[in-house]
Every structure is written in C-alpha cells, then in structure tokens.
Amino acid sequence: MNQALKTMVPVLETKNITMRFGGVVAVNDLSIQVNQGEIVALIGPNGAGKTTAFNVITGVYTPTSGDVLLKGESITGLLPDKITQKGVARTFQNIRLFKNLTVYENILIAKHLRFKADFMSATLQLPHARRMEKQMHTDTELLINRLGLQSVKNEIASSLPYGQQRHLEIARALATEPELLLLDEPAAGMNPQETDELTAFIREIKNEYNLTVFMIEHHMDLVMEISDRIYVLDFGVLIAEGNPDQVQNNPKVIEAYLGVEEDA
Amino acid sequence: MKKQYDKKRVVLNLILIAASVALLIYANENMSFYSKRIINLCAVYAIMGLSMNLINGFTGMFSLGSAGFMAIGAYAVAIFTVPVDVRAEVFYLQPMWPLIANIHIGFLPAMILGGFLSAIAAFLIGFPVLRLRGDYLAIATLGFSEIIRIAFTNLQTVTNGPLGIKYIPSFDEIWWPVGVAIVTTVFMFLLIKSTYGRAFKAIREDEIAAEAMGINLFKHKMLSFVISGFMAGMGGALMAGILGTIDPKQFLFTLTYNFLLIIVLGGMGSISGTIISSVIVTAGLEWLRIADEPMIMFGYHIPMFRPGFRMVVFSILLMAIVLFFSKGLMGTKELSWELLGNWYKRQRARFIKKDPSLKGGGSK
Numbered sequence: 001m002n003q004a005l006k007t008m009v010p011v012l013e014t015k016n017i018t019m020r021f022g023g024v025v026a027v028n029d030l031s032i033q034v035n036q037g038e039i040v041a042l043i044g045p046n047g048a049g050k051t052t053a054f055n056v057i058t059g060v061y062t063p064t065s066g067d068v069l070l071k072g073e074s075i076t077g078l079l080p081d082k083i084t085q086k087g088v089a090r091t092f093q094n095i096r097l098f099k100n101l102t103v104y105e106n107i108l109i110a111k112h113l114r115f116k117a118d119f120m121s122a123t124l125q126l127p128h129a130r131r132m133e134k135q136m137h138t139d140t141e142l143l144i145n146r147l148g149l150q151s152v153k154n155e156i157a158s159s160l161p162y163g164q165q166r167h168l169e170i171a172r173a174l175a176t177e178p179e180l181l182l183l184d185e186p187a188a189g190m191n192p193q194e195t196d197e198l199t200a201f202i203r204e205i206k207n208e209y210n211l212t213v214f215m216i217e218h219h220m221d222l223v224m225e226i227s228d229r230i231y232v233l234d235f236g237v238l239i240a241e242g243n244p245d246q247v248q249n250n251p252k253v254i255e256a257y258l259g260v261e262e263d264a
Numbered sequence: 265m266k267k268q269y270d271k272k273r274v275v276l277n278l279i280l281i282a283a284s285v286a287l288l289i290y291a292n293e294n295m296s297f298y299s300k301r302i303i304n305l306c307a308v309y310a311i312m313g314l315s316m317n318l319i320n321g322f323t324g325m326f327s328l329g330s331a332g333f334m335a336i337g338a339y340a341v342a343i344f345t346v347p348v349d350v351r352a353e354v355f356y357l358q359p360m361w362p363l364i365a366n367i368h369i370g371f372l373p374a375m376i377l378g379g380f381l382s383a384i385a386a387f388l389i390g391f392p393v394l395r396l397r398g399d400y401l402a403i404a405t406l407g408f409s410e411i412i413r414i415a416f417t418n419l420q421t422v423t424n425g426p427l428g429i430k431y432i433p434s435f436d437e438i439w440w441p442v443g444v445a446i447v448t449t450v451f452m453f454l455l456i457k458s459t460y461g462r463a464f465k466a467i468r469e470d471e472i473a474a475e476a477m478g479i480n481l482f483k484h485k486m487l488s489f490v491i492s493g494f495m496a497g498m499g500g501a502l503m504a505g506i507l508g509t510i511d512p513k514q515f516l517f518t519l520t521y522n523f524l525l526i527i528v529l530g531g532m533g534s535i536s537g538t539i540i541s542s543v544i545v546t547a548g549l550e551w552l553r554i555a556d557e558p559m560i561m562f563g564y565h566i567p568m569f570r571p572g573f574r575m576v577v578f579s580i581l582l583m584a585i586v587l588f589f590s591k592g593l594m595g596t597k598e599l600s601w602e603l604l605g606n607w608y609k610r611q612r613a614r615f616i617k618k619d620p621s622l623k624g625g626g627s628k
C-alpha cells in the first residue's frame with residue numbers, strides 16, 4: 001500500500017512528444033508517466049523510437065513538439081548537462097565510457113557537476129576548492145566500494161570485460177546523484193547469469209539510492225520480472241501500457257513485438 | 265611503506281630542482297648569445313606546445329590558430345614597449361596612430377596585456393564556433409590566424425605594416441622565457457590534475473557522455489580555448505622580447521605546424537612529453553639549418569642541400585612520427601620517478617639476462 005501511495009507522485013511525464021527527423025517520425029505523440037519509486041520499462045521492436053524517446057527526455061534532442069516534465073517542471077529544450085544536474089542520469093545503448101581513463105576517474109568525473117568553485121581556485125588548490133575536491137574523492141571511494149568495483153578501481157575502463165563495463169556505466173550514472181535513472185538496454189549482450197545479476201543489482205541500487213528507474217530492454221525475462229509497469233512502442237506510436245501481465249496478453253503487443261521475438 | 269616512498273620522491277624532486285636552477289644560472293652566465301637564444305626559443309616553443317596541447321591533446325578539439333594568437337601577443341609587446349623617442353624612426357613611412365604613439369609600458373605589463381588580448385580573441389572566435397559539433401574549429405582558427413596576419417600587414421599606423429617593428433627592447437638573459445615556461449608548466453600540471461582538467465579529458469574521450477555527466481560542453485571548451493589563447497599570447501610576447509624585431513611574415517600559419525609537430529612528437533595529452541619534444545624540435549630545427557646550406561661532400565656538390573630543404577626534412581620527420589609512433593614519446597603519460605625507475609629496472613633486467621655475472625651480491 002506504501003507502493004500505491006508512492007505511485008501518485010509523477011517524476012517524469014512526457015506530454016505528446018513528437019520527434020521528426022526529416023521525413024521519419026521517430027516518436028509520435030508520446031505521452032507517458034513514470035512515478036516516484038517505480039521501475040518502468042519501455043519496450044518495442046528495433047527502430048521503434050525507444051532510444052529517441054530517451055534522447056528527447058535527456059535533452060540530446062529538442063522535440064519537434066510536446067513537452068517533457070520533471071517533477072512537474074518543464075525541461076523541454078534544456079541541454080543534457082542541465083537536465084543531469086536536475087537529477088536525471090542515463091546510460092547508453094552502445095556503452096559510452098571514458099575509455100582511456102581508469103574506473104576511478106570515470107566515476108570521479110561524474111562528480112564534477114557538484115563542484116562549485118571556479119577553475120582558478122581549483123587549479124591553485126585554494127582551501128574551499130581543496131575541500132570540495134577531497135569530498136569528491138571520498139564520495140567516489142564510497143561508491144566504488146559500495147558497488148563492488150574496488151578490485152578494478154585502477155584499471156583502464158576499456159580493458160574491463162563487457163559486463164563490467166555496463167556495470168561501470170551504471171555506477172558512473174549513479175555518481176551524478178540522480179533521482180531518475182534511465183537505462184538504455186542495460187542487459188544487451190549479457191548471458192542469462194549476468195542478466196540475473198543485473199536484475200538484482202538494479203533492484204538493489206533502486207532501493208538504496210531511492211531511485212526511480214525507466215529502462216529500455218529487450219530481455220523479456222528481465223522486463224517481466226522487474227517492471228512495475230511497461231510501455232510498448234511501435235513505429236514511434238504507443239500501442240500498449242500496463243503491468244507485465246496485461247502487456248504480455250495484449251494482442252497488439254503480441255502482434256507487433258512478442259510475436260516476432262518470442263525467443264528473446 | 266608509501267610514506268617512505270613519498271619522502272624519497274620529495275628528496276629526488278628537490279635535487280632535480282636544485283640541479284636545474286644551478287644549470288640555468290651556469291648557462292645564463294657562461295653560454296654564448298647564440299646558445300642562450302636557443303634556450304629562449306625552447307622555452308617559447310614549450311609554452312606554445314603546452315598551449316596547443318591543452319586544446320588538442322587534453323580537450324580533444326582541433327585548433328590551428330597558434331600563430332595568430334602568438335602574433336597578437338608579440339605585437340602587444342612590440343607596439344607598447346618600443347621607446348617613444350625611436351618610434352618616428354620605426355614608423356618612417358607613416359607615423360604611428362596618435363592615440364597610442366605616446367603609450368609606453370614595461371615588458372611585464374605588455375606581456376600580460378598580450379596574453380589577455382589573445383584570450384579575448386579566443387573568446388570571440390570560440391563564441392560562435394564552439395557551440396557547433398564537429399571540426400569547425402580547425403577551419404575557423406586557421407582562417408583567424410591568416411586574418412590576423414593580413415590585418416597586421418595592413419594596419420600601417422599601428423603595426424608598421426609589412427616592414428614590421430624593430431628596436432623592441434630585447435633581453436639576452438634567459439630568465440623571462442624560462443621563468444614563464446616554468447610557471448606555465450606548473451600551472452598546466454595543476455590545471456590538468458584539477459577537476460576541470462578531468463572534465464577536459466572527459467570531453468576528449470566522449471563528448472556525449474561528458475555532457476550526460478553534467479559537464480557543460482560549451483563552457484568547458486571555451487575555458488580550455490581561452491586559457492590556451494592566453495598562453496599563446498604570452499609565448500608571442502616573449503618571442504618579441506627575444507628577437508627584438510618582428511614582422512607579420514613570421515606568423516604565417518606554417519609556424520603553427522612547428523607546434524603541432526611538438527605535441528604529436530611529445531604525445532597528445534602529455535605535459536612532460538611536450539616539454540621534452542619542444543627542446544628536441546627547437547634544437548633539431550637549429551641543427552637542421554645545415555640542410556639549408558650548400559653541402560659539399562668528397563668534392564661533390566650535393567644538389568638537395570639548399571634553402572628550404574630543412575622544411576622538407578622536417579615534414580618527412582613529422583610523417584614518420586605519425587606513421588610509426590602515433591602516440592608520440594609519452595602518449596598521455598607523464599614523466600615520473602616511478603616511470604624512470606621501472607624503465608631502469610627493465611633495462612637492468614635485460615642486461616642481467618644477457619650477462620648473469622652482473623648480478624651483484626652473494627646470490628650465486
């Protein structure tokens with residue numbers, strides 16, 4: 001019942017967003033709502049417009065029309081860094097780590113947005129800048145230990161095995177201290193065991209850091225197990241929504257998506 | 265264990281600093297004018313290399329404007345430090361613009377002014393260009409560099425046009441250039457070590473990810489670009505103080521390629537690499553002057569050696585580096601005692617393998 005109470009507070013809303021690229025309508029009149037404390041999934045066949053929806057939400061693209069609201073406030077047209085500062089963090093479908101930097105540096109960089117001193121104070125290590133710098137290091141150590149990355153802390157990011165790179169990307173997103181976490185196919189390329197571990201990991205961090213999670217995913221086991229609600233997109237249009245049972249049994253969804261990729 | 269190691273490093277650093285200072289004092293007292301000029305040029309090239317590496321190596325942008333920023337700094341010194349009473353002689357074709365004809369300042373304020381004017385120029389170019397994605401910056405800065413040169417060629421009453429400005433009070437001591445080079449190097453180390461330096465590297469690694477981590481791309485690129493512009497302005501100012509005479513042709517965009525060579529050879533994203541390679545390149549360019557002289561070997565006149573051949577050799581070297589050492593001397597690493605220690609241990613291990621008797625002690 002606690003859950004039911006929480007579901008009343010929307011963290012993210014999109015109001016009729018449309019994203020056109022020339023003649024292609026990648027996202028068409030999409031309205032969704034993600035409530036505080038929920039794990040919501042966005043699914044749909046390849047090219048359905050899922051990543052584009054994420055890019056509109058995070059400010060990579062300004063929607064052709066429509067509005068994106070974060071906790072009731074419009075964030076449409078803001079730059080990605082501004083939106084991250086407002087508490088939205090994301091991962092990418094094709095992992096985008098700072099490849100030649102260490103695991104530690106990757107996470108430390110994600111703390112830069114909370115650094116409030118100018119570059120001169122930082123360079124000359126003036127007391128207030130020094131204090132903040134120290135805090136960044138403490139927070140980074142803490143997060144690294146908490147997320148079990150201490151053994152690879154000084155490894156170069158691109159040298160990590162694939163699964164761990166995905167793990168690091170989520171850790172880096174968490175380092176920005178988000179309220180809303182967007183995951184774009186976090187289980188892509190993972191085997192069933194890794195996928196199970198990921199499922200547990202997402203649950204864990206969600207509870208520990210009080211997150212709301214909105215994720216794109218193709219692994220149906222994961223989606224059905226973890227999601228409170230699911231939105232289904234096809235050719236940029238929302239064709240269904242509901243809890244896992246409702247979506248699984250929706251004939252439109254079976255036709256558009258599950259029918260094609262039953263094996264997933 | 266760690267503490268002890270730190271102590272060792274502090275001692276080594278102190279020895280290094282003391283030795284360098286002693287060496288510089290010795291050089292300044294005893295070396296010929298020509299040798300000191302080469303040291304001074306090394307210092308200026310080091311500053312220019314750092315300036316260019318900040319943008320190209322650390323922030324991952326591609327700028328080719330060094331010569332232009334350098335010209336601004338050089339002319340700030342040239343225009344404002346030439347003694348007022350010789351100005352009529354310098355500007356003999358057309359008198360100097362009355363508004364500035366009587367303004368005279370010392371070298372230090374003129375150098376800082378040069379740095380600021382360059383930084384302002386960087387801001388003005390960066391403002392429209394740095395918002396765009398892609399390599400527009402290379403084109404814009406290359407254009408800027410040429411525009412500055414052409415403008416300085418034609419602003420007769422300010423820059424004395426193509427004739428250039430002579431009688432700039434010059435120094436044959438090494439303290440200004442070497443001093444500024446040291447300050448710039450220390451500043452760069454601290455900047456790159458700071459959270460802003462890490463943000464620059466993040467942009468270099470992946471702009472989109474950096475932005476998603478809350479880093480404002482425009483602001484940080486601009487910061488890097490403006491600091492770099494300031495450094496280049498200082499470098500140009502020092503150049504004017506070293507040479508005593510400057511004209512617009514010295515700042516052809518080909519000058520920028522020297523700095524490009526320095527950062528490619530030293531390592532894009534390595535401060536110590538830049539310093540090492542600025543010395544190699546400057547000294548090498550001087551040494552290569554023999555390629556510009558006629559060469560007679562065994563009574564046979566070798567036809568290739570003639571003015572301009574130096575730059576051919578130079579270009580071939582640049583290509584060879586790009587082809588065979590694409591990461592340069594240092595890559596993105598920095599020289600450190602640990603790195604030297606490891607290198608020494610590896611070399612020693614190799615010798616011991618070849619000749620086991622070298623292994624000291626009673627281990628046999």
Ligand SMILES: Nc1ncnc2c1ncn2[C@@H]1O[C@H](COP(=O)(O)OP(=O)(O)OP(=O)(O)O)[C@@H](O)[C@H]1O
Binds near residue numbers: 047
């Ligand atoms: N920047 C762009 N310019 C032009 N077209 C684009 C752009 N980004 C996406 N599209 C098009 O929009 C459509 C939706 O792409 P999107 O990447 O959002 O799909 P997706 O649902 O994430 O697919 P996948 O499951 O393959 O990741 C595709 O037809 C794609 O080609």
Ligand SMILES: [Mg+2]
Binds near residue numbers: 050052
């Ligand atoms: Mg996608």
